[in-house]
Amino acid sequence: MQSFSVSIGDDFLPTGSFRDLGLVCKALGLESFPGKKGMRWKGVGFNGQMVDICIHQHSGGRDVPDGTLSKYIKDLGFKSIKEFNDYLNSL
Secondary structure (H helix, E strand, O other), X not given: OOOOEEEEOOEEEEOOEHHHHHHHHHHOOXXXXXXXXXXXXXEEOOXXXXXXXXXXXXXXOOEOOHHHHHXXXXXXXXXXXXXXXXXXXXX
């Protein structure tokens, strides 16, 4: 599995595919439902809060734009990009 982020000093620049993001949602136990432009994921996130996000499945291998990925990471309940990266790499 590819690394999900690139380290520059103490900062992490998020990079990853829509497919990897879906993998994390599945590992968190979120339920998926067909949405208008992809799969809608609902359930309890990493921090115990409810999550409801839509991931464009037709773009599976494409990279998620940095800003969008950062928003997804926060929405999924991770405190930081590093915490998300560590979770992904543990799968």
